Amino acid sequence: MPVPDHRRAFGDRVRELRKERGLSQEGLAHVATLDRTYVSGVERGLRNVSLDNIHKLATALKVDVSALF
Template sequence: MVGDLQVLVGANLRAYRSARGLSQESFADLVGVHRTYMGGLERGERNLSLQSIEKLAEKLGIDPMSLLAK
């Protein structure tokens, strides 16, 4: 079951990544994960820990709450 918050975080992650001109693959390399995992995150298929959200936000140069905001 996919939660609404997972989908929201994934959509926000994709939007911030794209706005910075990063491909999914290059951002996955930057974060240290496989591109297929990153795709799963962006589709809301993966359940992220708060630590993971903080790490992703740090790599994007944003406040972690930005990934959780509607």
């Protein structure tokens, strides 16, 4: 099944912000209290991310939730 465009775009934005901050997937996962494999799945567009986890990612990346979209 192909990855939906909106999930891919969200994942690309998370990856972009993570790299700008010099974080590894493992580092971001640690700060966000998520599993590294979950962060990997988000960045590849494989995860349908919940609002709670969107908030965790935004907080860990020190951005407003809207910056992820």
